[in-house]
Amino acid sequence: MGLGFFTIGNLCSRLVWTYHMKLILREWPPTPVIDVGINMHALHGAFFRDINDSASQQALKTIHKKYWLLCSCNIKNPAALTVRRINESDYCLVNIQHKGEHKAECPLRYTTMNGQARLHRPIASKAFDFNIIDENIVGSPLIYDVTNGSTQLPILSRLQECLLTEAGVYNIKADQEFTLNLRALEGVVASGIYVNSVELKERFYFGYRNFFSAKKRLNNELSNNELKAPIFLVDIVDEVVKQGSTIKFTKYYKNRKPFEFKLFKSLSSVKYDLSLTGPYFIISQLGVIKDAKGINVVAPVTTIIEPIANKQQWVSVRSKVDRFAVNNLASSISWYKEKLNLDINAMISKGPVSTALGKCNPSFILSLNELKAILDIQLDLSEPMKTQKALQYIIASDIGGGGFCKLLTSMSDREINDTLYSAISKLTKELKRASAGGHVFNGQIISLS
Template sequence: MKLILREWPPTPVIDVGINMHALHGAFFRDINDSASQQALKSIHKKYWLLCTCNIKNPAALTVRRINESDYCLVNIQHKGEHKAECPLRYTTMNGQARLHRPIASKAFDFNIIDENIVGSPLIYDVTNGSTQLPILSSLQECLLTEAGVYNIKADQEFTLNLRALEGVLASGIYVNSVELKERFYFGYRNFFSAKERLNNELSNNELKAPIFLVDIVDEVVKQGSTIKFTKYYKNRKPFEFKLFESLSAVSFNSEIQGPYLVVSQLGLIRDKRGKQVIGPVATIIEPIAGKHHWVPVPSALVRNVINKFVGSLAWYKEKVGLEIVVKMNTSTVRTKLGLCNPLFVISAGSCRVVFDIQVDLTSKQQTQKSLEYIVATDIGGGGYCVLTSDMNVREVNDKLFHAVARIMKELYRASAGEKEQAFNGEIIEI
């Protein structure tokens, strides 16, 4: 099942507000299911769906409103065909054509609509702004993954990341049936322009989707009920912006220093007194590896490891002409033998190595972890280093430095041979 625009031939789109996994599993849900009905309502007059049971001639479906509260999914005539075994096909029952109809499920919705005002714009309440944080996180993950920021390279630059992000925006990502590139600003210096645009759309009753701001900032400080972030420039005055937690829902990891990636969703907010203001409805502030590497990091330790890898990447590219890519792994790696969850996958051509860090492991945990890594041998081998909380900073840095150096040296050796595997396909402690 794919989401497509309301046009033919089909144009597939990505809308981060729709959970396609849940949609795939919703075919046999009861038509009286309230969550399913709400999901169909949210898709109504926004998108069509494309069934993928028939690859050569896929069938399109649309949402039809039955009455004031009920919706159903129906086929669109002359726009593709289903296979005989597909549950979405039409069958004949008592002389009438009926659809084995599914009810769609939607986990994310960018709209919080004031149901008391017919035709009202999107209005966000201060008490439920936090519901937008998972949605915003989904959007951020989509943008970063598609832009390839998790692939750490030797010659990565700020402008290259920005161009990659712009390329993703132009690739067909939609929010409320509106192209995201039309609702997107890079740099919080554009906040006031975005605010003015929202105000004009509200005045003309033209607001169809939120506006999003993304920026890279150097410093974030929590001051009472406000969060101030600052962006420094070489030959210009710093730019500062304050978020008011009484209005905005904010997710902020304050334990790690900058730089940070800031992603905000702007909209119309109704405060506790009923006053409406335009501002950030929800904001995610997340530490990244560096201004040249926008990959989010969960800890200072991971940032430290990435920086050590970056130094090695540059050396191997300059000295021996070997292009190595370090990918920070954000999902389970599938192999012929099973699943594994290494922190990094390092590759040079077709040769790959996994690397992980384990902190304060007991013997039992270490054995269990080693068993998990057995399935990683199909990748090409790798290693992990164990750190303990009684190590001082120098000891940690030394161990990480030697671990990264050995990983890179082994990858270089394996990539130079034919059908070689790093570490002979084994996962070892370094």
């Protein structure tokens, strides 16, 4: 079926909800249904609450793949909507093409950036629409002041998650290269992602060297009253340093002069993690900010800076243990591919893994063909919560077994790295053995260290 997107964002919060929604079966013509287990009030809230709103998300999750919704704004030809899962935990509403129409004043009616109706837009099979409009922004909806740039952080974070998840950079693969990651990212950008109903591919630059070109473009659009959406900059940099009121990041090149850029914290809202050295993944929303003197300045409205494993594996890491683990996994996976032509993959677990026996939260999930195994890294196993977590891993046996690696904060970096290397070697060896038939460690979760 064809789907036309609108945004569950702050835009809808500026409109008064005057229509009613009905549950219908997933068929056409519509067949109304009553389900006392569905909180219809929470469903209404989904149209004007932020996507992080738990009540809205729970309501959308409840009807996902179960019901459609019918908007009553147009009595003669009511429009049908369905719920689409954006990622592992977030849901959004989408219009179903050729199944009714909204009235012009309905907040759920999809419109193009010039405000004219566009109900039958063809889009890719995976498409998202991110709304960058906030009623708290002064003047034009796309001109910020120095106090409210942080309102865009949740939206930018969701956009980053969408891009990296769809590009597959959370998957640790053999022979992964910088250019392959970049091509995958560019492919996702061009695959049907919209910002303020403008295709992201028209507003996206890789490399902060493009900042000055993007700044000139935004200034021209502002002067001609054509500013419809922000521009986004993404880059991989080697070094990030706080310098007084600025944050400087540097990108080094072979046989070329390094590129440096400074973010002024007085203008930009910056979320950063400098607990680890580089490299870092950076994503910025570039827009217009009204400074303390009332002057419009083109600058990064908000920026997220996160450390990654390395320039080949753009996997976000939160500690040196994570980085050691990803690098050891990448090395082991590459060896099996090169020597034995086996395609072992590993992926950071982004949420609970459901099994027939319950849920577990491993650090990584490894796979070889249809065979799966879990790897968990447990720091200071003596902590009560970690111990309880370890005992719960027996429920993961349903997905094929695996193991956990015990580490101590008192270990040196070398000891941590060596322990992880040994644990991952044991697990990948067992994964190879079990691929001939059977389960990893006979379906059990064992200690690998």
